Amino acid sequence: MKKLTLIMLTVVFSTISLTAIANGTLSCSTPWAKSVPVHLVERKVVASSQNGIVLMEVEDIFFNPTDSRCEGVYKFKMPPGAFASGFWINTDEKEWVKGEIRKIAEARKIYQTITSRLIDPGILEQKDDEITVRVFPIESKKKVGIRFRYFFAAHGDKDRLVFNFPIGFANSITPDEERRARAEPVPARLSFVATLFDADSIVAAEASNDQVKINATGSLCNLSLSAESALVDDLSVSYRTGADEKISVVPCKSPDGSKYSLIRARNIEYPKVDDVCRVGIIVDGSGSMGHRNKERALKAITTISAMPKVEVELFVAANGDLRRVEASELQKMEFYGNTQWDFVSTFPADSNYAGVILITDGDNLNAKHLQTLWRKTSRRPVQVIYLRQAYSRALAVMAENFGGCFFYGKATAQDQLPVALARLIDVLSNNPFLVLPGDRKVMPLFGSLSDAAYYVLAFKTGNYSLKTSTGKDLVSFDIADNMEPREVLPWFGGIAGRQLIKQLEANEQTPEVMQKITELGLRYGQTTDYTAFLAVPEEIAMMHSDAMNPAYLAMFAAPNFRQSRQQARDKACFANQRVLMGALEMFCMDTNFKDPETGKDISETLGSLEHDLYTGVFKIDKLVELKYLKSMLIPPETDCEYRIIGNWMRSGLVACMVHGPVDEAKPSIEEMVKQYCAENNLNFDDFDLPYELYGGYPWSVSLEWKLQQHLLIRLFFKFML
Incomplete structure (x- = not known):
């Protein structure tokens, strides 16, 4: 499927987490330094749950202690299956600017246009269960805030429902050199408040943190936690329901009069099968x-x-x-x-x-x-x-x-x-599948029938059932006219639209399906593969009214803008390469490159990274798996591909197949080969590469496979003798 992307513009952020419990960490880059840390000042979390489906709002405030304006990168890991539904940004310590939903291509173009002029917007992307926000500029000695909302659901664990709230952080950042010398991390304030509702009543509620205040009565459970610390763990809350029902149905009515059925299925028992x-x-x-x-x-x-x-x-x-x-x-x-x-x-x-x-x-x-x-x-x-x-x-x-x-x-x-x-x-x-009146099958909005499954459907009377593939009923239940609907908060109606989006996401992404998902995302204000949030401060929007006007987007590829945009992509790609080179150095320091069976030196292939000297390809995902990279690098362009040219343990170098290597960004391909030959005692005349075919931008045509192999095989032959 296509990359799931959420864009929200305001100020430039993108995410990097420090540890398994560090979530929502911001790091900055300046023209002189990369990954300058910015410390968290305050985190506010508010959550509301209806029968296991949760709307959670996170507000993070960061302070830039440096003397430089910088570009920030922020990441937040959401629970599995979550999706974002709102975004705000605060860059002046006064007013929060709300993001509006737009088609993703339109939002990207506006963002790129404004950032090329070096003034305030931001971009937020969602891939799987992680969101990334980029912000520029973060002014020196100023605070910047981001706020976002997302939906997720509790999962089942035997007889309990478990809510995993990712509220943890690890503030290893110090505000000044004096404190940094003493290695004293800065504490941050945490405020967490949640209200959980369950129609089957809440019994024996408990939390992983004994400092959490719990007040549970009947169907309501109120939770609160306040802390000031440099290190806070994620929070897990669980409870049993008073009624041990396999199926829980809650008719709901939103303020606009729309009616829905919230259906929760869990602990489904399957019939024993005697056949093999x-x-x-x-x-x-x-x-x-x-x-x-x-x-x-x-x-x-x-x-x-x-x-x-x-x-x-x-x-x-x-x-x-x-x-x-x-x-x-x-x-x-x-x-x-x-x-x-x-x-x-x-x-x-x-x-x-x-x-x-x-x-x-x-x-x-x-x-x-x-x-x-x-x-x-x-x-x-x-x-x-x-x-x-x-x-x-x-x-x-x-x-x-x-x-x-x-x-x-x-x-x-x-x-x-x-x-x-x-x-x-x-x-x-x-x-098993949930079968609606009329024999229509639907998939869960959250979870699965092997754990706990949630459905939010337009209210319709009739007989519903969970059936096996052979048509055998596992559970059957009725939704009747006389069921009194529960008044729910306005946010609840939007997730009924998500049920439709999820059904469409599972289909082949034809133009018709993509258009329908886009329409639903715009209608319900939710991020999809094709929609995103755009938030631009009012004064910035006025300054860049041409970019905000959709008519301007047709002129988006003007030559001067293409040049500035390309320079920004070059910088981002070279930053990725520096991170990758650092990870490779650490990996090599920790790894014994002796084959345990033969004793043979396997350093040429970098062991488990399986580096291919002919093509330069290696397993970058292994560096993520082994924790040398915190996550996969986010390429600034779709075609970016990172390879290792030569033997890394000797004089090899990391290079992008679009932008080239960091140290060779200026020279042409011909000049680069000359330099490589001089450093490795090779005869430049032995290389009969068609340099004229590589075009003005040194690495652009190296994307073509034949030319790429032509170059790389020549460069590597020394190491294969």
Whole structure:
């Protein structure tokens, strides 16, 4: 699926978290320094819940202690499945400017136009469950504030509902050199207030922090926490419901008179199946599935194969081919090559499987591939076992329409892999769906039926049921006219629109589907792949009325603007490369490059990074997995691709295939090759590269594969002798 993006303009921010509990951290860059820390002064969090669905508002205030105006980068990690629904910014310590929803392309153009003139706006992006805000300028010795809202839902844990509030921070920043010398972090103020409502009543509410004040009576629970500290943990709150119902239905009425049904399904019991459950398991055999991912895949297969009355048939997908294998053969196989999914069309259509499990790291997987596999198996469920440690909302939404997605990292972190996989097999063999009056199936807005699932639907009387793939009723319930609706806050009506958006997000993104998602995002004021928030202070908007006028957008690509925009992208790309070089240095310092079996030096390939000296490609995601990078680098341009030219342990260098290397940003390709030859005792005349084909911008044509290989193979031949 397309990258899920949320843009909100005001001042420039983008996010970087310090530790697992540090959330909503701001760092700055100036013309003289990168990643200058800006300390958090205050965080205010307000949350409101209706039967497990939460609207949470976070307001963060930061102070720039430096003597320089700087550009800021802010990140915030939301709970899985969350989506943003509001944005404000404060750059003058007085007035909060509210963001308005716009088409994403329009918002981006306005943002880029104004920032090219070096005056105030900002951009906020959402990818999966993380939002990133960029702000410029943050004035010296001034405060800057960001505020945003998002929706998420509680998850089920046996008989309890659990709310994970990501309110933690780690303020390792000091306001001045004197304190920095004493390594005294600055405390920040935290204010947290939440009101939880549950129609089934709230029993035995508890919090992970014993300083939280809890006042629970009947269906209401009020929570509050105040603290002043440099280190605050995230907060987990849970409770049991008074009625142990599998299905909870709350009719709701918003202030505009609209009526909805909030349906919560949890702890669904599946009927015991006496017959053997045949499962087809497809293992992604591409190069990115080697090492740890292969170990995870084998562990999942072993766990499933050991379950009673489960019969497993294994397939491996590699190099565009799909073939049947035995478990012993799979263990000996070497995973390599690119990820290709055309093989799904060759899956045996006549096999009588209860469902299919696809074990992968998700590279290049899209809804069309899952849909093809789903159809090949006569619309039996396709469950994805996703091996990366990070949650992917895009994959979760995409997979839900065809069976579901199991996040391996979550289960292993909680040491519950056998239990979680057994639940997956239950779901696979039953393939439950909520069926509305008229036999229309819908997918959950939040969660899944293997845990706790939430639906927000337009109020309609009739019989509703959870059914298995064979049509057997698991739970059946009625919604009647005489059910008294509960008055809810205005924010609640918007999430009914999100239910429609989520249904559309799971489909193939045709122009018609994209247009419909855009319309719903604009109507309900929510971020989607195609909509974003734009917030520009009034005085800035007046100064740049030409840019704010949609008619101006057609003139957006004027040459002088293209030049300034390109310079900004160059800077951002070179900053990424510096971060990457630092991560590589730390990785090499910590790594023993001796093969444990042969004793051979494997430093040329950088061990688990699997650096290919011919192409320069290496596994940058391994640096994230091993915590040398906090997150994947955000490229300033879609085509940016970072590679290592030469042997990194000798004189290799990091380079972008669009912008080139940091130290070689000015010279042409010809000059760069001359310099490289001089440094490595190579004969420049041996290189018969067609330099004239590379154009005016040194690295632009190096995106073409043939020229790219022509250059790189020549540069690397020294190291392959």
